[in-house]
Amino acid sequence: MKRIGVLTSGGDAPGMNAAIRAVVRQGIALGMEVYGIRRGYEGLLDGDIEELKSHSVGDILQRGGTILRTARSKRFHEEEWIDHAAKMCQTFGIEGVVVIGGEGSFKGGYELSKRGITVMGVPGTIDNDLGYTDFSIGFDTAANTILGLITNIRDTSSSHERTTIIEVMGRHCGDLALYTGLSGGADVILVPEVPVDINEVCRKVLKGQRSGKAHSLILMAEGVDMDSAELAKILEDMTAREARTVVPGYIQRGGSPSEKDRRLASLTAAKAVRLLYDDTPSRAVGVQEGEVVSVDLGEAILMKREFKKSMYELAEVLA
Numbered sequence: 256m257k258r259i260g261v262l263t264s265g266g267d268a269p270g271m272n273a274a275i276r277a278v279v280r281q282g283i284a285l286g287m288e289v290y291g292i293r294r295g296y297e298g299l300l301d302g303d304i305e306e307l308k309s310h311s312v313g314d315i316l317q318r319g320g321t322i323l324r325t326a327r328s329k330r331f332h333e334e335e336w337i338d339h340a341a342k343m344c345q346t347f348g349i350e351g352v353v354v355i356g357g358e359g360s361f362k363g364g365y366e367l368s369k370r371g372i373t374v375m376g377v378p379g380t381i382d383n384d385l386g387y388t389d390f391s392i393g394f395d396t397a398a399n400t401i402l403g404l405i406t407n408i409r410d411t412s413s414s415h416e417r418t419t420i421i422e423v424m425g426r427h428c429g430d431l432a433l434y435t436g437l438s439g440g441a442d443v444i445l446v447p448e449v450p451v452d453i454n455e456v457c458r459k460v461l462k463g464q465r466s467g468k469a470h471s472l473i474l475m476a477e478g479v480d481m482d483s484a485e486l487a488k489i490l491e492d493m494t495a496r497e498a499r500t501v502v503p504g505y506i507q508r509g510g511s512p513s514e515k516d517r518r519l520a521s522l523t524a525a526k527a528v529r530l531l532y533d534d535t536p537s538r539a540v541g542v543q544e545g546e547v548v549s550v551d552l553g554e555a556i557l558m559k560r561e562f563k564k565s566m567y568e569l570a571e572v573l574a
Contacts, residue, residue: 256373256531258288260304260349263321264295264328264360267508268379268393270516271321274355276312277524283309285532290349295356296328296363299340304347316517319396319510325356331363341370351531353524355379357391358556361539365552368537375527376539376552377520381508384428386558387550388541392523395515397424397507398434404503405439405472412470418460418490418498422483424507425476428560431507436474437570443471444570447478448562456486457493459574464494471496522547 261278263271275291282289291311293303315322330336344352344367351373354364357380364374378391385391401423412419423431429446436444443459445451460471475483487498512520523540526547530538539555541548550558 256287256350256534258290258348258350259528259531260290260292260344260347260352261323262292262295262299262352262354263323263325263379264354264356264363265325266357266380267320267325268381268391269319269396269508269510269512270392270520271355271379272315272318273512273517273520274377274379274392274524275321275323276315277521278353278528279307279312280309281525281528285528287528287532290347291323292352294324294326295360296331296340297326298324299343300328300330300336302343302346304343317511319508319512327359328363337366338370340367341372344372351375353377353527353531355392355524357382358385361385361552361556365537365556368552373531373534374537374552375530376555377523377527378539378541379520381431382425382428383430384425384560385541385555386560387539387555389543390519391541392516392520393508393512394430395519396510396513398431398438399513400507400510401431401435401503402439404501405435405441408501409470409472412472416469416496418471418473418487418494418496420473420475420483420487420498420500422475422477422500422502426478429476429478430563432474432476433563433567433570437566437573439472439474440574441472441474441570442574443473444567445473445475445479445481446567447476447480449567451479451481453481453486453489457490460490460494460496464496
C-alpha cells in the first residue's frame with residue numbers, strides 16, 4: 256500500500272494530534288504518501304483532502320483538539336453517500352484510511368471497508384467506551400482535568416458546607432466518573448451501568464453529615480437515568496443542606512494531552528500504519544494489559560465494555 260489517508264471523527268479528544276503526527280511520520284518513513292482528510296467523513300465526502308509532509312505535523316504533539324478538525328456526518332449514514340466516499344478515496348488514489356475516533360467513527364469506517372477501502376481504527380474518545388481496548392486516547396487527560404476540578408470544588412464546598420454534584424461526560428460508559436470518583440474521594444459515584452437508588456444516595460450523604468464532614472461530593476456520569484438538577488433538589492429536601500450542580504462540559508475535552516495519551520496515540524497510530532503497509536485487512540488498534548494489539552474491525556465494534564465492578568465496590572468502601 257503506497258497512499259493512505261487519515262481523519263479524525265466525532266468528538267475531539269486530547270492526543271488526536273499526536274496520533275495524526277504518528278500516522279504521517281510513520282507513513283513517510285515507510286515510503287508511503289499520507290493525505291489528511293479534514294472534517295472527518297464530511298471532508299471525505301467533499302474531497303477536502305491534502306497531502307501531508309513531515310513538517311505539516313511539526314509542533315502539534317502537545318496541542319489539544321485536532322488540526323484536521325472533526326465533524327459528525329449525517330450524510331455518512333446513507334448508503335449512497337458511503338458509496339460516494341469510497342469513490343472519493345479512489346479518485347485520490349487512497350487505498351487505506353486511519354480513522355481516529357470512537358464507536359460511531361469505527362462503524363462508519365467498517366461500512367467504508369465493505370467498499371474496498373482498508374480501514375484501521377485508532378481509539379480516540381474521552382469516554383473510554385470501546386470494548387476491545389483498555390484505554391482510548393484522551394481519557395487520561397480528561398480524567399486529570401476532572402480531578403483538578405474536584406480539588407478546587409472541594410475548597411468552596413467545604414467553606415459553604417454544601418453538597419456538590421459534578422456531572423461528567425459518559426453517555427453509556429461511566430469510566431470518567433468511576434476513575435475520578437475513586438481518585439478524588441467522592442462520597443457517591445453514579446454511573447450508567449448501575450441503577451440509581453436515590454434513598455441510598457441520601458443515606459450516604461446523611462451519614463457523612465452525621466460524621467462531621469463539612470461537605471459531600473457526588474460524581475455523576477451524564478448517561479445516568481436522572482437529571483443532576485433533579486437530584487440536587489431531592490438532596491436538599493432530604494438532607495437540609497444546600498446542593499449545587501457543576502457541569503464541566505467541553506472543558507473536559509480540551510487541554511494539552513497527558514504523557515500517557517501522547518504515548519498511547521503514538522503507539523497505536525504507528526501500529527495502524529504498519530498494518531496498512533503490510534496490506535493487513537481492516538483492524539482496530541488498541542491496548543490490552545499494556546501491549547498494543549489489533550482486532551478485526553467488525554468484531555471490535557461488537558465488543559461491549561466490561562464494567563469494572565470491583566473498582567466501583569472499592570470506591571464505595573473507601574468513600
